[in-house]
Amino acid sequence: MQQPKLKALFLNCTLKKSPGVSHTQRLIDFVSKEMEPLNVETETVRIIDFNIPFSIHTHAKDEPKDDWPKIHKKIIKADIIIICSPIWFGTRASVTQLTLERMSGMYDERDKNTGQYPLYNKVGACLVTGNEDGAHDVISNTLFNLTHIGCTIPPNADSYWVGEAGPGPSFGDDDAGYENLFVNRTAKYLAYNTAQLARVLKKSPLDLNLDEIDREVDEHIGNRTKHIRS
Amino acid sequence: MQQPKLKALFLNCTLKKSPGVSHTQRLIDFVSKEMEPLNVETETVRIIDFNIPFSIHTHAKDEPKDDWPKIHKKIIKADIIIICSPIWFGTRASVTQLTLERMSGMYDERDKNTGQYPLYNKVGACLVTGNEDGAHDVISNTLFNLTHIGCTIPPNADSYWVGEAGPGPSFGDDDAGYENLFVNRTAKYLAYNTAQLARVLKKSPLDLNLDEIDREVDEHIGNRTKHIRS
Amino acid sequence: MQQPKLKALFLNCTLKKSPGVSHTQRLIDFVSKEMEPLNVETETVRIIDFNIPFSIHTHAKDEPKDDWPKIHKKIIKADIIIICSPIWFGTRASVTQLTLERMSGMYDERDKNTGQYPLYNKVGACLVTGNEDGAHDVISNTLFNLTHIGCTIPPNADSYWVGEAGPGPSFGDDDAGYENLFVNRTAKYLAYNTAQLARVLKKSPLDLNLDEIDREVDEHIGNRTKHIRS
Amino acid sequence: MQQPKLKALFLNCTLKKSPGVSHTQRLIDFVSKEMEPLNVETETVRIIDFNIPFSIHTHAKDEPKDDWPKIHKKIIKADIIIICSPIWFGTRASVTQLTLERMSGMYDERDKNTGQYPLYNKVGACLVTGNEDGAHDVISNTLFNLTHIGCTIPPNADSYWVGEAGPGPSFGDDDAGYENLFVNRTAKYLAYNTAQLARVLKKSPLDLNLDEIDREVDEHIGNRTKHIRS
Numbered sequence: 056m057q058q059p060k061l062k063a064l065f066l067n068c069t070l071k072k073s074p075g076v077s078h079t080q081r082l083i084d085f086v087s088k089e090m091e092p093l094n095v096e097t098e099t100v101r102i103i104d105f106n107i108p109f110s111i112h113t114h115a116k117d118e119p120k121d122d123w124p125k126i127h128k129k130i131i132k133a134d135i136i137i138i139c140s141p142i143w144f145g146t147r148a149s150v151t152q153l154t155l156e157r158m159s160g161m162y163d164e165r166d167k168n169t170g171q172y173p174l175y176n177k178v179g180a181c182l183v184t185g186n187e188d189g190a191h192d193v194i195s196n197t198l199f200n201l202t203h204i205g206c207t208i209p210p211n212a213d214s215y216w217v218g219e220a221g222p223g224p225s226f227g228d229d230d231a232g233y234e235n236l237f238v239n240r241t242a243k244y245l246a247y248n249t250a251q252l253a254r255v256l257k258k259s260p261l262d263l264n265l266d267e268i269d270r271e272v273d274e275h276i277g278n279r280t281k282h283i284r285s
Numbered sequence: 286m287q288q289p290k291l292k293a294l295f296l297n298c299t300l301k302k303s304p305g306v307s308h309t310q311r312l313i314d315f316v317s318k319e320m321e322p323l324n325v326e327t328e329t330v331r332i333i334d335f336n337i338p339f340s341i342h343t344h345a346k347d348e349p350k351d352d353w354p355k356i357h358k359k360i361i362k363a364d365i366i367i368i369c370s371p372i373w374f375g376t377r378a379s380v381t382q383l384t385l386e387r388m389s390g391m392y393d394e395r396d397k398n399t400g401q402y403p404l405y406n407k408v409g410a411c412l413v414t415g416n417e418d419g420a421h422d423v424i425s426n427t428l429f430n431l432t433h434i435g436c437t438i439p440p441n442a443d444s445y446w447v448g449e450a451g452p453g454p455s456f457g458d459d460d461a462g463y464e465n466l467f468v469n470r471t472a473k474y475l476a477y478n479t480a481q482l483a484r485v486l487k488k489s490p491l492d493l494n495l496d497e498i499d500r501e502v503d504e505h506i507g508n509r510t511k512h513i514r515s
Numbered sequence: 516m517q518q519p520k521l522k523a524l525f526l527n528c529t530l531k532k533s534p535g536v537s538h539t540q541r542l543i544d545f546v547s548k549e550m551e552p553l554n555v556e557t558e559t560v561r562i563i564d565f566n567i568p569f570s571i572h573t574h575a576k577d578e579p580k581d582d583w584p585k586i587h588k589k590i591i592k593a594d595i596i597i598i599c600s601p602i603w604f605g606t607r608a609s610v611t612q613l614t615l616e617r618m619s620g621m622y623d624e625r626d627k628n629t630g631q632y633p634l635y636n637k638v639g640a641c642l643v644t645g646n647e648d649g650a651h652d653v654i655s656n657t658l659f660n661l662t663h664i665g666c667t668i669p670p671n672a673d674s675y676w677v678g679e680a681g682p683g684p685s686f687g688d689d690d691a692g693y694e695n696l697f698v699n700r701t702a703k704y705l706a707y708n709t710a711q712l713a714r715v716l717k718k719s720p721l722d723l724n725l726d727e728i729d730r731e732v733d734e735h736i737g738n739r740t741k742h743i744r745s
Numbered sequence: 746m747q748q749p750k751l752k753a754l755f756l757n758c759t760l761k762k763s764p765g766v767s768h769t770q771r772l773i774d775f776v777s778k779e780m781e782p783l784n785v786e787t788e789t790v791r792i793i794d795f796n797i798p799f800s801i802h803t804h805a806k807d808e809p810k811d812d813w814p815k816i817h818k819k820i821i822k823a824d825i826i827i828i829c830s831p832i833w834f835g836t837r838a839s840v841t842q843l844t845l846e847r848m849s850g851m852y853d854e855r856d857k858n859t860g861q862y863p864l865y866n867k868v869g870a871c872l873v874t875g876n877e878d879g880a881h882d883v884i885s886n887t888l889f890n891l892t893h894i895g896c897t898i899p900p901n902a903d904s905y906w907v908g909e910a911g912p913g914p915s916f917g918d919d920d921a922g923y924e925n926l927f928v929n930r931t932a933k934y935l936a937y938n939t940a941q942l943a944r945v946l947k948k949s950p951l952d953l954n955l956d957e958i959d960r961e962v963d964e965h966i967g968n969r970t971k972h973i974r975s
Binding site: 103110145196199 | 659
Binding site for chain 1: 835836877878879880881882885905906907908909910911912922925926927928
């Protein structure tokens with residue numbers, strides 16, 4: 056029996072507008088091919104092709120043209136969210152950081168009944184490409200950010216390719232990386248684990264009531280404060 | 286009906302041997318109190334009190350006295366593993382890094398049937414204390430490392446306290462932090478989410494067969510290589 | 516006798532356009548006041564007020580309106596360059612990353628005679644504000660990036676303010692931080708050291724010839740390769 | 746005319762005791778060869794061969810056998826200090842972190858007359874080896890730490906080698922890295938710039954009086970506090 060269909064959303068944070076070549080897109084294509092046989096429908100949003108003002112809110116204040124709310128909707132509908140970043144100057148690209156800043160607007164969008172952040176019971180993952188060094192730093196920051204707005208992270212939830220120290224080819228240039236053992240394995244691990252965990256969480260969702268905890272804490276600190284200070 | 290009992294293991298990576306005051310232990314005590322009502326049995330190992338040689342293996346080569354295997358056993362038996370680190374010079378403590386280096390020996394201990402790393406279907410989390418700045422860097426690196434050896438990370442799986450910029454009191458000195466809204470909330474979020482996710486994974490474990498994938502990739506790259514190069 | 520006049524350029528990487536309140540600007544004002552008595556002329560560029568397309572080049576390809584070259588000129592004329600960043604989601608702001616990506620275009624602008632990168636013999640520094648945690652990570656990445664395009668970094672070349680763990684006031688809100696011992700000291704250390712080092716390097720510039728070294732290396736590797744491979 | 750002799754101290758933070766092969770030592774040897782023609786005397790201390798207890802002080806409390814003070818003396822006598830680290834689990838090795846924790850004891854050893862930290866007017870640099878990814882993170886944290894205890898960092902003060910994504914050879918295994926263009930260039934840049942800057946600072950030392958500033962700040966905050974609060 057086939058598993059229920061899932062949606063995976065890749066956010067491609069390349070600095071290059073379409074139709075420019077995006078090495079990150081190459082890795083996305085590489086990984087999506089592994090997801091489709093698992094009955095996961097994939098979609099990619101290339102952030103730079105949209106008009107996304109700098110902001111830390113879902114709706115950018117005083118910005119007449121803001122495409123973010125459209126992307127926000129897609130994120131909310133997805134079961135698996137995969138942030139896909141190039142490395143620039145050793146860290147995650149500005150477009151990746153912009154994307155996460157806009158996603159941090161979700162801190163203000165807690166569920167009415169449970170207070171859960173909007174990505175609770177969704178699964179997060181990360182892809183990185185660069186011509187050299189920096190992938191671990193990008194992934195660790197990015198996965199951590201995703202957990203703060205609700206994502207659960209399965210094991211081996213990252214796949215990346217970087218070359219040897221110093222300038223050199225990027226992913227897919229002259230086939231660079233396509234035969235790399237590590238990227239081939241991790242692409243498959245990621246696809247399988249994100250899909251399975253997303254299905255597990257659909258069946259058995261985390262039911263933490265953050266609002267209740269917050270109220271409890273407010274009360275406790277209020278009391279405790281009184282006790283200590285009087 | 287009560288939930289089945291779980292084991293949570295806190296690895297306290299303070300630099301100070303017992304019975305010295307460990308601020309990190311104070312946060313551990315703070316968080317464990319939230320876990321016990323959830324039918325989670327907690328245990329803390331203070332790494333510095335043991336003889337742990339530098340090594341990246343489970344058994345340190347040529348070291349006559351190595352206590353790590355004992356700790357390794359405890360990790361394997363736990364359902365929830367919580368790395369607890371002070372911040373020194375803005376990053377995770379040497380003892381934390383040593384602990385993770387020893388844990389990286391688990392890369393060589395894949396399950397005989399599935400090839401899974403030993404922490405698959407266990408849940409990871411992180412606690413951090415410092416007198417100032419550095420918690421995000423410690424947590425992001427640490428949670429990421431845990432996913433690589435098999436842990437799943439629930440949302441809001443970290444709790445930390447740091448003070449204002451510059452030297453100052455550490456957690457619990459003159460009650461510093463005990464009434465902090467953020468640490469009180471995150472301690473409870475972490476306790477609930479790690480326990481619930483551990484139970485979910487016990488019931489519905491991730492069943493990825495890494496060995497099978499590795500064989501598939503080896504074969505594919507072999508074939509592909511031949512095709513390209515001949 | 517008064518020291519020769521120097522120019523310090525602060526690049527304010529806030530996400531908020533003028534005339535919105537920028538907490539980072541408050542710290543810039545705080546630090547500039549310390550520089551002026553040292554005969555350092557200060558100027559601030561608020562990056563977000565300009566039209567700066569995403570790019571890793573000094574001149575963004577296919578972008579009809581690109582204000583970066585104007586800012587690039589100011590950087591080239593300055594003696595001291597100070598990257599000033601807010602923290603968002605624990606790391607440096609997207610505008611900071613964008614600024615550094617544009618500055619990385621300088622890799623292609625080596626001096627005709629020496630091959631030096633354009634910021635050789637200039638001094639770099641970093642300011643950071645946030646309501647909590649993340650300053651060390653922002654500063655370390657940023658100062659490191661500056662050394663790669665030529666800056667020299669004096670001791671105590673950073674000043675930052677962040678509050679206690681969790682949400683809270685930002686720098687200058689209800690006077691937060693203005694009386695913090697650490698930020699007051701580091702503002703003065705930074706001002707003095709950047710000015711003095713800039714004067715030292717004006718008198719005794721680093722004269723490394725990178726082009727010569729590159730030619731030497733090319734030849735050596737060529738020879739060595741032949742030796743090894745034949 | 747030959748330049749005055751300088752001393753460069755390499756702190757090798759490998760996890761492997763002598764006579765085990767240290768890939769980091771290979772890079773040290775590679776870089777020292779570039780320093781000697783510049784009249785720089787080099788010395789390497791392999792930290793793991795000594796008995797260095799965990800501590801954040803120059804003299805570890807209650808530790809009968811502590812070799813750190815000997816190494817501390819060597820650091821104080823050097824003109825150039827080069828932290829040399831392997832990468833483990835994507836970040837700097839535990840021995841590197843331990844070394845920096847011990848060096849942080851220098852915060853308490855300010856000059857009697859100027860209050861300067863002990864590494865003022867010394868030059869810092871960093872070498873990194875790993876089989877893959879992580880060098881930027883190690884270097885940025887390490888150079889930043891060095892500036893806090895007084896070092897000045899010249900441009901291009903780092904040299905590293907890492908291989909392509911995933912497990913693979915380390916520096917020097919089967920000649921890996923020895924012919925890499927980037928490591929060959931950066932080794933020479935680092936050697937030249939650290940030596941020249943050390944000579945510049947010997948002739949024109951930074952003369953910041955930190956004690957004076959601290960007194961000024963204490964007084965100012967006292968006054969300001971009174972003004973605001975009364």
